[in-house]
Amino acid sequence: MVRVVRSTVLDAPVDAVWRIVRDFNGHDRWHPIVERSVLEEGRRTDQIGAVRNFTIRSGERVREVLLSLSDRERHLRYAIVESELPLRDYVAEFRLRPVTDGDRTFWTWSSRFRTPPGEEEALARLVGEAVYEAGFDGVRGALGLRTAAGSGPSRAPPPSTGVPASRAGDDPAPDSAPPPSGTRTTAAASRPGSRSAAGAIEGEAMAIARHGGPEVLRPAATAAPRPGPGEVRIRQTAIGVNYIDVYCRTGYFDLVQPPGTLGMEAAGTVVDVGSGVRHLAPGRRVAYACPPPGAYATVRTMDAALVVPLPDGLDDETAAAVLLKGMSAEFLLHRVHRLEAGQTALVFAPAGGVGRLLCQWAAHLGARVIGATSSDEKARTARAAGAHDVVLPGEASLEDRIMELTRGHGADVIYDGVGRDSFAHSVAALAVRGHLVSYGQASGDIGPFDIGSLAAKSATVSRPNFAHFTDTPEKVGAITRRMFDALEQRILGVEIGARYPLHEAASAHRALEAGETTGSTILLPEGSAR
């Protein structure tokens, strides 16, 4: 018998945690590896004997029965009744205890099970890390908490809301360099061909067998299974390369556990759809920008909810190059802050992927756009994208330059993806009642800051997360509609700087990391690179 125990302390009252975890069928909303969970036979979620039927990221289906539930003890016990994983006689439980000192929660999650001989250690680790520890962080995310105290970069920050798009964590925007994010996924998650079934389409993927440099990217056979309920199978025609892919490759982000496939966005044509998918049909051109990673492939089966149909005027290559960055620009300009004509917007990294789109769109909206960048060449790019002024490092501080340019008014909104190095300057450069939108930390974590410092300006600070704006079909639909309109009206211009055959993904990564790229980089599955 193997016994696995994991425990943690959550910085939230025990009742708040219990409300989330007592819902036996609610784990697909917070657990990063649980795809979709349904209760069999119309049972209630707190009905003893209820069976939840769900799939996990790696594709295995699991059925578990609720054995006991106690609101008094805040204790829940369940057992696996059917699983493709080799866990036998698996009985698990979790128990919450109040930590009266600080109104926190102590949570223990444990289980006993048998395994085939020799697999004890590996499965115990899988259960402890990919299920329990990832689940702790999932609930932290659902509660809006920071992740485990004292956790290093290899540990898992919150997967936000628990719906598929949120599972990647912080903004996958290319120049926003979020902290190590996502959760430990199962070793099998996003592994090419991990699900082999009748009717699978063979294909090729660029996979990593371990974290490391560009050389770890190797061609691997993959198979896209027939789509299950809510899924779509896509033959991909163009794949976007983003800096987050580099973080996944090196392991700085914990999103891809080798062996696994990288890639957050792609465009292509629908091969077929599973039951319940109404917004897509075979032959439709589509694109997506969402986790889980796995876009570096010729063919892919995935959750259809966040896959959008493409308008006729938008070709596949442009869609793959712009979707993720354009969606970021849309919610930064229209949702996080509603930019109005006459406002002054300061954009950091205005020559970068998201930065260029912000400049183009903000200028079109009638804002005065000021870029903050580091070289004359990037300043030219920013001006071409619509920046009215560009501030370069010089003798005067950034805030002094902004105040000078705005005659002492300051910036009404600041889009800052730089983070640690710029944050204090951004606060100082704000107008009274200005809004600092911190959407990344390319230079490092900002760390704690004194909220009292905002009083001098009555300032607002936002820290948006890509996932929270793009985690439902409704949200993705609204964002992409406005973005597609902006593309059609030429408000947004997309420059594809480089095209590589899919199997040369390593070269694309080398160029990206060397800073040699301008505009977007895409991969082409058919080897039709120009």
Add this chain to the structure above:
Amino acid sequence: MAEAYASSVIGAPAARVWERVRDFNGLPDWHPAIAESRIEGGGPSDQVGCVRAFRLKDGSFLREQLLALSDFDFSVTYSILESPMGVENYVATLKLTPVTDGDRTFAEWSAEFDCPPEREDELVALIAGDVFQGGFDALERTLG
């Protein structure tokens, strides 16, 4: 029946905290309210049934009996035989659980007892606050 409960997280491995608290005669070594203690009859302090007679720094005198001790569960249960607090049928348990995330300790201390209803709030606050949380604070200071 009144209940008092306090719990905390101590920044040291459970085995280390347990080493400190398992000695039923060791209160003066770590609890700030306790001045001196002895085991009646001079027996070992981990013999279930033994009685500790101890004096607080304010001069009060108490006698408590060890009802259960578990090195497996990191748990100790005891009752009050004699005290100036005015409680009856007082049984308390101190239990430690490892926090695997960070190698810390979840410590909880609970008691059930009978007392005049009008004194319940005051006694619960005293026991959960001064006695239990006061003990946790001292453990955190010296071990955390």
